[in-house]
Amino acid sequence: MTGAGDNARPAIAALVGERVRNLRTARRWSLDELAGRSGVSKGMVVQIEAGRTNPSIGTLVRIADAFGVTVARLVEEQRPPEVRVNGPADYSVLWEGPSGGRATLFGGIDEPEFVELWEWVLEPGEEQVSEDHAVGTREMAHVLTGSLTLRVGAVEVRVGTGQTALYPGDVPHTYRNDGGEQTRVHMVVTMPPGEFDRRAQRR
Template sequence: MTGPRDDARPAIATLVGERVRSLRTSRHWSLDELAGRSGVSKGMVVQIEAGRTNPSIGTLVRIADAFGVTIARLVEDQRPPEIRVNGPAEYSVLWQGPAGGRATLFGGIDEPEFVEFWEWVLEPGEEQVSDDHAIGTREMAHVLTGSLTLRVGSVEVRVGAGQTALYPGDVPHVYRNDGAEQTRVHMVVTMPPGEFDRRAHRR
């Protein structure tokens, strides 16, 4: 799994670093505290805050959960006005698969609702393995084309074009394309408000 692509938004590593550092210092957390709460190593947190790495989507999820914010809060250029119209130039591609698949964050809402809107494109044979998110996180995936093999915990189902799956995001889950054609999915993720400390919720 790779991090955000460099060509689309060359300043994303710097932006994420600034956001993470600002959110951490506003809470008076040390680097060790953020590392403990998120389950991300202190060394990686240092690299992120310095803008020296494009963190993977899994790392962004863990850090956003720790702060109690959406991933959009970490990667979008500014707090949205009352009405904001996004286009491709503002979208963030936060995962690219080995065969050309991608996960695109269209946008997110922070406070009082915590919602993210994604598009996932999986080429045949590609999969994305996701850790558990903050307790209470829910996901809704609507398959536009192809079919999606979805595993949530120990349960696996196949979701066809035109079908929608609703499932908990607070257990490990996997998205996979077992078909012969491209799978395209629109996904909504809702999260509970509040910071999430993984040290207090070890499974």
């Protein structure tokens, strides 16, 4: 996912760098290998591991896909216990729109399920363009307030308040607020287990 203001909070940059470096070295991958698998440049990987940059959601998704983990695994302070209650202090705001919108990651589950729970707030006129995720990724978006214009591949639909859209996340997709009021969406993302190599030919 890429977009204006599409940056992780500075406070988590060092944590993300440490997590990426640990996951990479545990697999005995070189920087070049991670760059190839994720489609993220080697220079950017170096900057991330050093904690010198705030990676975009799109970059985090690509790296998480390569490792076969959720984005939450990269940004949460610790692996959650069997029962964990998260509050606002635990949430990660990973995107901020030009008019004040935001994307907040409430949490994620790794192994054996791969699930993330997000809240998206889009102010009028804001848009978030997302690349394709790992093959088999699915998303479900429930609109709490306002309306969401959702484009998935060549299909564009309007999702109104109280409606829920279910769609593939492994094709390019866009979230947009074409209305005159704030749009608030709760989103569940499910991913297939296993590492994803973007160099491999898709089937």
